[in-house]
Structure formats: C-alpha cells, structure tokens
Amino acid sequence: MASSQLFDRPVLTEEPGASTGGRAARRKARARRARKSSLPARYLGYVGYFVGAGLISGAVVHHPLDPARYTRIAVYGILVFLAATVLNELVLAHHRPGLPRMLVVIGASLLLSFGIGMLSGGLQHFDDFPARGAVLVPLGITVSFVAYVIKDADTPWQRIFSLVGLAVFLAAAVSFVGLRQVAASMDEPSEGSGHSHGNADEPGQDTHGTDEAPPTTGAQAPSSSPPADSGTSPKPGHDDGHSH
Numbered sequence: 001m002a003s004s005q006l007f008d009r010p011v012l013t014e015e016p017g018a019s020t021g022g023r024a025a026r027r028k029a030r031a032r033r034a035r036k037s038s039l040p041a042r043y044l045g046y047v048g049y050f051v052g053a054g055l056i057s058g059a060v061v062h063h064p065l066d067p068a069r070y071t072r073i074a075v076y077g078i079l080v081f082l083a084a085t086v087l088n089e090l091v092l093a094h095h096r097p098g099l100p101r102m103l104v105v106i107g108a109s110l111l112l113s114f115g116i117g118m119l120s121g122g123l124q125h126f127d128d129f130p131a132r133g134a135v136l137v138p139l140g141i142t143v144s145f146v147a148y149v150i151k152d153a154d155t156p157w158q159r160i161f162s163l164v165g166l167a168v169f170l171a172a173a174v175s176f177v178g179l180r181q182v183a184a185s186m187d188e189p190s191e192g193s194g195h196s197h198g199n200a201d202e203p204g205q206d207t208h209g210t211d212e213a214p215p216t217t218g219a220q221a222p223s224s225s226p227p228a229d230s231g232t233s234p235k236p237g238h239d240d241g242h243s244h
Contacts, residue, residue: 055076056121060114061129062125077113138179139172
C-alpha cells in the first residue's frame with residue numbers, strides 16, 4: 001500500500017488549472033517580449049500609415065494635372081498603406097484573425113486609406129482646387145468613417161447607421177454645402193479682378209493720348225519744312241542763272 005501510494009503521488013502533483021494558467025502566462029510574457037523587441041517593426045508600421053495616406057492624398061487631388069504620373073503615385077501609396085496594415089494587424093497583432101476577417105481588414109484598410117487621402121488632400125490643396133476640394137473633403141469624411149467601422153473588430157457594422165453615423169453624415173453634408181459656397185466666393189474675386197484691371201484702362205488712355213499727339217506735331221513739321229526748302233533752293237539757282 002505504501003509503495004503504490006508513493007508511485008501515485010507524482011502523477012497528482014500537476015493540476016490542470018495551474019498548467020493552463022502557466023501556459024497562458026507564458027504566452028502573454030512572450031507576447032510582451034515580442035512587442036518590446038519589435039520597435040523597428042512597430043515604427044515602420046506606424047510611419048507606413050501616414051506615408052501611404054500622404055501619397056494617396058496628393059495623387060487624388062493632383063490627378064487631373066497628370067493622370068499617368070499621379071496614378072502611379074496612388075498605386076505606391078496603396079501598396080505602402082497595405083504593407084503597414086499587414087504589419088500592424090497581422091504580424092504584430094496578439095490574435096491573428098482568420099482568412100475571411102483578414103480579407104475584410106485589408107479591404108477596409110484600403111478604403112480607409114482613400115478616405116483619409118481625400119480628406120487630407122482636399123484640406124491641404126483647397127486653395128489650389130476649391131471646387132474639387134469641396135467634394136473631396138465631405139466624401140473623405142464619409143468614406144473614412146464607414147471604412148473604420150468595418151475595419152474595427154470590436155464595432156459591429158450596424159453602427160454605421162447609428163446616431164454617431166448620422167452625425168458624421170450630417171457633418172459631411174454641412175461641409176459640402178459650406179465648402180461649395182466658399183469655393184464659389186473664391187472664384188468670384190478671381191474673375192472680377194480679371195475683368196476689372198485698372199492698369200488695363202490706364203495704358204489705353206496713355207496710348208490714346210500719345211497717338212493723338214504725334215499726328216499733330218508730325219503734320220505741322222512736314223507742312224512747315226517743305227515750303228521753307230522749296231522757297232530757298234530755287235531762288236538762289238534762278239538768281240545765279242539770270243545774273244550770269
């Protein structure tokens with residue numbers, strides 16, 4: 001009896017709860033160590049969001065100027081933003097999602113990059129392209145909000161139509177109407193200044209005054225000089241002929 005009890009004791013030393021708790025603690029410790037040691041990766045992922053969104057914003061605003069060039073810039077921005085998304089959401093994440101959720105995150109991140117690009121680009125270059133910026137800013141607000149709700153795993157997509165979503169859509173509509181008016185007011189002074197140049201009238205008056213002055217002086221000069229020349233040149237010639 002004593003020998004059998006001694007052999008059975010080592011089997012009962014590990015409790016299931018303690019072993020599972022120990023494994024979970026070890027996993028958390030490894031995750032913390034991985035996050036501490038992955039400073040360059042987290043930095044690249046953080047910078048990639050802003051660089052990608054910046055490239056997309058510049059391409060969206062300036063696309064009509066050179067479509068081929070800014071299409072390439074937009075593609076580069078999309079690739080940078082998606083690379084940052086994969087790094088942050090999949091490689092450095094505590095819990096990696098499945099394939100369906102991964103595809104949703106990538107698609108929503110791509111949509112979010114365009115929304116942020118339209119919003120930031122429209123605000124940055126509103127003075128350069130007022131009419132285009134008046135459309136890009138409200139559209140960027142709407143697209144970025146919808147994409148963020150879809151991308152966020154803790155937020156159900158029905159929240160798009162909640163009170164928060166209604167407030168966002170209302171803000172986008174108000175910004176569209178307000179920016180359209182601002183863009184129209186910015187276009188009016190440029191057209192008015194083009195039609196009402198004060199300098200354009202002054203040179204006309206000066207040139208008109210100078211055009212009237214030369215004919216009078218020029219007409220008097222030929223009329224006065226030929227009689228003087230014709231009266232003096234023949235007389236000496238005739239006098240010399242008759243005297244001889």
